[in-house]
Amino acid sequence: MLYLTLFICFITSILATPLVKKLAFKIGATDKPNQRKVHQRIMPRLGGLAIFIGFLVGYLVMQPTSIYALPLLIGSFIIIITGVLDDMMELSPKIKLAGQLLAAGVVVIYGGVQIQFINLPFGGTLEFGFLSIPLTIIWIVGITNAINLIDGLDGLAAGVSSIVLITISGMAIMMGNGFVTTMGFIMLGSTLGFLVYNFHPAKIFMGDTGALFLGFIISVLSLLGFKNVTVISFIVPVIILGVPISDTFFAIIRRIVQNKPLSAPDKSHLHHCLLRLGYSHRQTVLIIYAMSAIFGLAAVIFSKVQGMWASLLVLGILLVAIEIIVEKIGLVDKNYRPILNFVRGVRYSRVKN
Template sequence: MEDILIYLFCCSIAMSITPFISKLAIKIGAVDKPNKRKVHNRVMPTLGGLSIFIAFLLGHVFFGYPHFQFKAILIGSIIIISSGVIDDKFDLSPKFKVLFQLAAASIVIFYGGIYLKSITLPFFGTIKLTYLGYFLTYLWIIGVTNAINLIDGLDGLASGVATITFMTMYILATLEGDYFVMTYALILAGSSTGFLVYNFHPAKIFMGDTGALFLGYIISVLSLMGFKNATFISFIVPILILGVPVFDTFFAIIRRKLRGQSFAQADKEHLHHLLMTTNRSQTKTVLMIYGISIIFSGVSIIYSVVSTKLGLTILVILFVLIQYYAGKIGLLGKHFLPFSLAVKDHAGAATTVEGDSGKLGPGDKEE
């Protein structure tokens, strides 16, 4: 019963303050103007992430409990929120954003003591990571923070995927008896849902980098809380929970690398952009990605609770389908085939070379 109260309280707070945040954004000029890379066609207020953050803070005040690591998480959150507000108003360069993220991650690691301390590998046993643990933690926090930001391209997409992520964390934390992660995942799920009411298509406000960076940061830190001492195989769980942003970011890195472009260079070939060209509907596209995210979350629960082998089997099938579909719709770029299609294409070409001269015969018809 208390869990429902926490969720509804934070949801109500976010819903109540979002209209005021919208007016504030317009007043100070923190707006998102349409351009050729964006799908909206009118000026939109940003800073919506402040609604989520304020609801999160009030949720902590009324339902949180003292925890020596929360202070570090909160300081890091303020750093991330500050960078988002500045970016929504003045457009920060990617380098400055990363500096803010490094600062927030440093607070979490060295002040909060939240980092990957050891890993258990098959045949090698438990290995203490020390400095490598710091590096991997930096990589995880900054990577997930930016992954959520990258999928924030359609009305309600990032806030909805984040809500699904937090609810999955809540379920897993409840099953494992991790009351800290359980409580704050629920607080954040309610906060994100309340904002989603105004952010779903047609959106009345955008979360901006204020919201996308904060959600990415807090998701990365909460997921670390349960995996500070991890087995190699346990890394699958947070990656599965974040399946959509993780794979979208992975394919974006490969796509830009193949083209010799900087990772920071924006394009219009993310999963949501490409699905939009097929569906011609923001709502259908967003709901489709919600569905994909729920599938990933379901697999993470199966893997953690039901059967590791079953979870891994489903994961392998998902991976094959993902790489096939990614190449099919052009996530790697228009001129790059997925592995399975490339093999098929190569086999077809070999048949032509070895079994056919390529010249027109009596039974051939020239097009």
């Protein structure tokens, strides 16, 4: 039934996307090219509405039973309304954030989706107490915006989100979490259907409607799949979301290094750096897909290794690999190369001696 639902959501999204495209032009939900944009012509956005339609159809078909189902649905409607309004009239950052906080608040406060405690590796638990609500809301809003930030090339956010959803759903199957598995499959089918029209050269953009919705659902599903576990295991959703999280993290570092406001836009995100290195639009997207898949595989390996030291070794290797890639492509700054400079210095000293 799961695979049938995935197919139904896929077909629904494919059928809905052309209709949403016409609606986008009719209501003025379009994206005009500028110096920060890669596209060269006016493009319809609002494509996330097609993903949402596929999601609703899948939800009605499967009717997943969980105490989290209704709050997640209500939060999704709030996010979709926020995204549609932003695609139409470009809301101010404060209003857009307010919509995200409201959606997250519904899921966290009304739905009870909270990071309440973590089991410590050497025994005992770390109780978050009154901090559980703000911490969970920060996670949801943070991941929601991280997905939004990587939505800079045709098919990028939709493809990366699909890979993340495959990983979350696969691990939910292994853990016997039926609700997360079902919702993951519903979202995966709906996103892949839209990706048919969104992959380069795109016929429609997902807009904030899609990026915020995908980020919201992924952030909540990752919590439901891995909450209240050990410190080591809690790193799993962070690894799964490695591409959007690392891109957002290094964007913050980049702005601090360059003495720019954290909210300042730029053209130095992961996809911009790869384009500057000479990769084509499609090659850049496929490279980032591969990175996301590697993160997903690393998350599975990380969750299966036995012992804390083995887990730390896997995590250490992953962090060093990320840092080297960041330095190679100039994600922070072209002069930011601590590890590469260190290696170069060691090689130079060896040659000199």
